Amino acid sequence: MARPELTPANRLWLCLLTVFLFCSGSASADERVDRIQNFLFSARQTRRAFRDVVSVPRTSTVRILAEGETVALGTVVASDGWIVTKASQSANATRVELLDGRQVPFKLVGTHQAHDLAVLKIDAPPLTPVKWTEQSPPLGGWLATVGTNVDPVSVGVLSVERRQIPRSAEHGVLGIELEKEETPRIRRVFPNSGAADAGLQSGDVVLEVDRQLVASSQQLVRTLRRYRPGDTVSLRVRRNQEEFAHTATLTHPFGDFLSRIAFQNQMGGALSFRRDDFEAAYQTDSVIAPEDCGGPVVDLNGQAVGINIARAGRTETYVLPADLIIAAVADIKSGKLSPPPAPTADSATQTTAVGAPGK
Template sequence: MHPVQSSFLLVAKNPNMNSSVHRRFARSVARGLGMVIAAGWIMVAAEIAVADERRDNSEMMQLIRPLSDSVQYSVAQVLSGGRPVALATVVSSDGYLLTKRSELSGDPIRIRLHDGRLYPARVASVRRQNDLALLRVDADVSLKPLQLVDHKPSIASFLISPGRTGRPVGIGVMGVGARKIEHQGRLGVILNDSPDGRALVEEVYPNSGADSAGVVRGDLIIAINGIHESNKTSVIETLRDMFPGDEVRLTILRTNRSSGLDTLEMDARIRDFHLIRESENDSRVNGPRSDRLSGFDRVFQHDTVLDPDECGGPVLDTSGRVIGINIARAGRVVSYALPSSLVISELTSMLQEARGAE
């Protein structure tokens, strides 16, 4: 028995103690018991927190390794411009893989299979709306496709994200069911009308694609991707269709020192507005995030900590079913996955399109 409990019983049984003293002591004991109970709950909560932080410890990894191993021949690594940028999921035995489109920012594109073999690949089809790219391996190789299963995981269930060699890259918990995420792609400028009606840059956001490209206050945007833009409204409407990660070619008029106008061509990358506005401290807390972390028809959310180059691979439930494709690292403990129901629909039309073009 706890000492505080023993003292309370002793007082309760003592007939010589007057009622006033009894009440005061009882109140003190009650406060003491409250502190003990609170401390106990804090210890329990701390133990739970520690257990959650160690969710991917060696024992847990060993437990789920058979599930992850079951798909090891069907997960590849994507290299673009000479560096790893994403994972890819094998979806057809004749050389097709599905990956995250916005990470494919440079040539050549290559695929590294589970056994380390490296093959050239090309983009065979894209679906910008959900940031998907279908890759075709440019080699005579037979692959083992995964079977996507239209299954909705329950909230708080465990999810497994396998890597290229079968080793799990993360274990997470299902947090939010499938929902639409509106895209927040921005060039990073505030526009106004110039005296002659053209799109005048009034302000450039630091850390934006416009800032990186060299756009400055006072510039006139007269064309996007080679198409003439007559005024501010047309520029805004064109940029509204651009997703985070998209590259755009800007044609700019800039006043020079002799009061003339120079025509400049600039390549700018559309960035997610969340990233543009992010403070340095927020960036440290959130860690590396995907260039495109918004703009999806449907995603479910889980708390697996993925690196951006670990998106594009499959998500498994604890029965080993492939229930989705990881598509974005959106926050410190926020990852998005496209559900299999959506992926199956997109994939069917993408394969038809790609095979029809061969």
């Protein structure tokens, strides 16, 4: 009688059962606790248990590169070279790295700004498209973030069912400190900020924001707080007796600009630049980096429930559902959505910022 073939899901449960039996047996209670804790807190061992689950979908995963560095993952959606990824994370990208290590240029076909998706096209031999499932995963169910290695990037559980992710009320920061006077004069420019990137200096006086006159420090603060992270503003600045025009890009608060809650969120690692205002998303507790967004997230059968679209907090990662991706890709491929001006990548936010603290 032929032995029945084990599915990836069954193999995973068999692996976990083996671990459970290993952690029980004749060992003392303290020894069993130590063994269980050593396993649970070993990310490598946990990911290894999901190796069979991601063995097929990893062939549908690529890396998106900018200047030779990975800035995002991508998911193959058609065998003739169509790839979907996170738009804001891959804005500065120039090449795609395939599973075999080859790096090829791509064409940006279009973007879906509401979903923060970009569709790329490459010329390559037939690729393996990902297998989607539009069935919602169960609350508490295991999900794996697929990369290009044999083990998944991360594993976690569905912690919040599909829901809308509202637009955040968070305002952008310019990365300056103002003098304690009526005139909007810059006292300090924070390193690695949008102000620094725009060339602003201590002693500069901000005269206009987007052609709106700024008469006082308070007005400057109120004006900037109307903008969101990611917005680009034009500035007119006076330095000594000369006036200059600058542009700066607003980002999420950082450093001295962070609230206590925001600081705690960032303790779990870097967060995605665009991490709010999604029509729908699953929420998982998977720990990923912003550059892991864009790749498939699969259930225990190796089917993609969606792609990671944002690292949003210490215990929050958002997954864009498969049905929204399928519809958006179809619209882009049909020509309904063409490429807009390039959005700001997560990596760029490390060198650009906008706002003024202490007011």
